[in-house]
Amino acid sequence: MAKDKKVEQITDMEVDFAQWFTDVCVKAELVDYSGVKGLFILRPYGYAIWENIQSWLDRRFKELGHENVSMPLLIPESLLQKEKDHVEGFAPECAWVTMGGSEELPEKLCIRPTSETLFCEHWSHVLHSWRDLPMKYNQWCSVLRWEKTTRPFLRGREFLWQEGHTLHATAEEAIQETEQMLEVYAECWEKFLAMPVVRGVKTEKERFAGAERTYTVECMMHDHKALQAGTSHYFGDGFARAFGISYSDKENKQTYPHQTSWGASTRIIGGLIMTHGDNNGLVLPPAVAPIQVIVVPVAAHKPGVLEKANELLAALKAAGIRARIDDSDNSLGWKCAQWEMKGVPLRLELGPRDMENGQCVCVRRDNFEKVPVALAELTEKVPELLDAVQQGLFDKAKQNLDSHIFEAHSLEEAKELQEKHGGFIKTMWCGGLDCELAMKEKAGMTSRCIPFVQEHLDDVCPICGKPAKHMIYWGVAY
C-alpha cells in the first residue's frame, strides 16, 4: 500500500518558487531523474508536450523550405577547434569520449554541444555551385553541455532541441532567414504556447560563440525572471572561410556563402510551466495540451453514467478534440486533483443529476470556472471553451509581462526596481561592454536584448553618461 501512488501536495510558489517548479515537473509526471546528474528522463506526458511543439515547428520549417538531416553525435577535437570563437565558447563544457570498446582513441571526440562544425565540414564536401544554394537544413536531436548546476528543462547536461543551419548566396538573404526564423519562434510561443515574447538583438557580449549577430525572443516567468526562449544567429562568412566552404557563382568565381543557425529546446517547456502553472500544478494551453479534455464520470456506478460519459468522449474525439476518460477506481477528489496537477485545460464532469438535466459541467483549469454545457451543444461549446482558456492564459501572461517592464534613468534606480519588482528594466545604453559589466556587477542583471521596438527614454547612457545608442532591457534570467 505504501507504494501506491497518490497525488501529493506541492510547495506553494509563493513559499519557494524553485521547489514549486521541481514539484510540478515530478508530480505532473513530466520528468524523472536518471542516474547521471543533469540527464533527465522525459516521461510520456512530458514528451507528448515536446512532440506537439516539435510537430508545430517542423511543419512550419518545412513550409519555409527547410529539410531535415541527421548529423553525427561526435565531433573530433580538431574539428571543434577550427573556428576560434566557437571552440572558446564550447570546449569548457564538452563531454569527451576517449575510449571505444577497450581501446583508447587516437583523438578524443566531444559529444556535440551544437553542430555548426559538423554542418560546415559536410557543406565543404557538398556545396559546389550557386545552383546548390540556399541550403536550408534542420536537425532534431539532443546535445550535451557539461553544466555545473542543473534543473529539469531549464538547464540540463543533455537536452532535446532542434538546430537549423542554412547557407545563402548573400548576406541580405542570410539576415532575412535569421529574422524569419526568430519570427517563427515568436509565433509558436505566442499563438501555440500562449507565451508573449519580447523580440530583440543580443549585445555582443551575449552573442552565440562565433556569431556576428544573435536575435532572441525573451519571455517573462511568474516570478518575474526572464527566460531566453529561442535564438537565431547570423554568422556572415566567418565559418565558411574557416572551414573552406565555397562555391562557383554565376560568373564562375569561387565565393564564400553566408550562414545562419537557430535553435529552440525543451527549455521552452520549463518556460511553459513557469508562465502558466499555479499552486495546483501545471496549466497547459489547449493548443499544446496532450489531453485537452478529461471526462470524469461522477457516481459512475449509477446506471447509464459510464455509458453516457463514453458517448460524450466519442463525440469529442470525433470532433477532433484530444479527449480522454478517467474511469479508474480512484476517488472523485483524487481524479480532480490528478488532472489539475497535469494541467488538462478542461475537466468535463457528468453525473446522474447532470444527465437528468441534459447537461454536463465543464471546469476550466485556468480559472476554475464551472460552465454548464447542454449535451446537445457539446461539440460546439467545448472548442469555444478551449479557445477561451487559450486566450485567457495569453492575456494573463501578457498582463504579467506588460506590468513588469520598468523604466530607469540610473543604475541605482535600475537596481532598486529589479529588487522591488523583478521584471525587465529598460534603460538607454551607450553600447559599451563596461556599462554592461557594471550592470551585472552592481545590479545583478544581464542584458536581455535590444528590443526591435525602440523607445527614446533619454539622450545618454545612464551608467556612463555618454551618448545613448539603444534602448535595452535588463533582467535576471534563468
Add this chain to the structure above:
Amino acid sequence: MAKDKKVEQITDMEVDFAQWFTDVCVKAELVDYSGVKGLFILRPYGYAIWENIQSWLDRRFKELGHENVSMPLLIPESLLQKEKDHVEGFAPECAWVTMGGSEELPEKLCIRPTSETLFCEHWSHVLHSWRDLPMKYNQWCSVLRWEKTTRPFLRGREFLWQEGHTLHATAEEAIQETEQMLEVYAECWEKFLAMPVVRGVKTEKERFAGAERTYTVECMMHDHKALQAGTSHYFGDGFARAFGISYSDKENKQTYPHQTSWGASTRIIGGLIMTHGDNNGLVLPPAVAPIQVIVVPVAAHKPGVLEKANELLAALKAAGIRARIDDSDNSLGWKCAQWEMKGVPLRLELGPRDMENGQCVCVRRDNFEKVPVALAELTEKVPELLDAVQQGLFDKAKQNLDSHIFEAHSLEEAKELQEKHGGFIKTMWCGGLDCELAMKEKAGMTSRCIPFVQEHLDDVCPICGKPAKHMIYWGVAY
C-alpha cells in the same frame, strides 16, 4: 567548372556488389561521410526516407497504445553491469565518456548501445501498482556501437533507430506484445517498403543479450545474402529481478512484471537499396518515396511547356501525390539520369508534341516502361501507375526470395547450395549449439531463424543425425 556536380556512372552490381551499394548511397545523395569512421551523415533525401518510415511506424505504435519517451544518452558503467548477460553482450563495443569539461569523471559513462538498463532503472522508480501496467514505451534516438568494420546504413558506429520497451503483468501478455510488434515490422516492410520477409525465432546463440526469446524478420537482398530487418525480444522477469522492478498486484502482493523490447533501425534503408536498386541507382517503392513523381518538361523553352508542366504538378499535388518539377537548366539527359539515380518511381515527361496530343509520358522507374497518359486522366492514372510500381517491386522481390530458398539434407549439400546460389538454405535441426557452430565453421553460414511456418523435411538433424526439433533457415548475412 570542375567542381560542378554531375551524374557519374556507378559500378555495376554484377561487377562489385559492395561498391555498387556504396556508390548508390553516395550518388543518390543519401549519405555523406563524417570525420569519424562509422558515423554517417544522413542527407536530406536519405533522412526523408527515414522520416517516412518513422511516420508509418510511429502512427502504428501509437494506435497500439504505445507512448514515446526520451531516455538519457549516457549509462553509468555500474548500471550497465546490473544484468550479467546484457553487459557481456554490449560492454565490448561501448564508447566511453571519461571527461566532463576538463575534469575526469568519477565513473565512466557509456553512450547507450541500447537502453534496456535505463528503462529498467526508470521503471524501478515509477512502477507501483497493477494499475500502472502495462507500460508501453517507445523512443526514437541514435545509439552507438563501436564496430570494427562499418558501412553506410548496414553497420554504423552510430545509427538511428526506435526501441520499444514494455512491461506487462503476465508472461502471456508480454509474449503477445513481442509477437505483435514483430508483425508490425513485417507489415511495414512488406506493405510500405515492398520487402517480403521471413518471420521466425532466433536460436539461443543468436538471441539478444539477456533475452529469453528473440523473434526476427529476415529479408533477402539482390545478392542473395540475408538481412536481419527487425527484432522483438521477450525477457521474462529477468531484468525486473536484476533491477528490483516490482509492483503490488490486485492481492497486494509484490510481483515482478514481464518485459519486452523491440527495435528497427536505419539499417532497413540499406535493405531497401539492396532489395530494389539496379545499375541505374536507387529504386524506391512509391509508398515510401519522398518524391513519387518528378515532372520533367521537354524543350521547356517552347511556348506553354513550362506553364503546362507546372499545371500538371499542381494537379498532382492537389491529388495528394508527392510531386516535384525539375525546371533547372540542366540537360534532359542529365535530369533523367539524376532522377533515376534517386529512384523516383515515376518520371512524367511533357513536351510540345505531347501537348498537341493532349498527353504526357510516364516512365516507370522499376521497368522503364513508357506509358502515355491522357492529360484529362492524369490524377486518375498516376495513382494507378504508382500502385503498379509498388506491386511490381514487391512481386520481383518475392520472386527473388522464393526462388532462393533451397532444401538441404546434409551439411555438405547446404554448403554447396549456398556457394552456388546463395539464399536461405533450409534444413532440419536438432536444436544443438554444436551443430550451429559446425554450420558456421564448415559452411560459413549462421542460423537466420526458425521460421514460424514449419515444414517437415526429415526426421533427423542432417549435421549430427540426432532427432530433429525444427526446420531452420541458414544464410550468409549482412
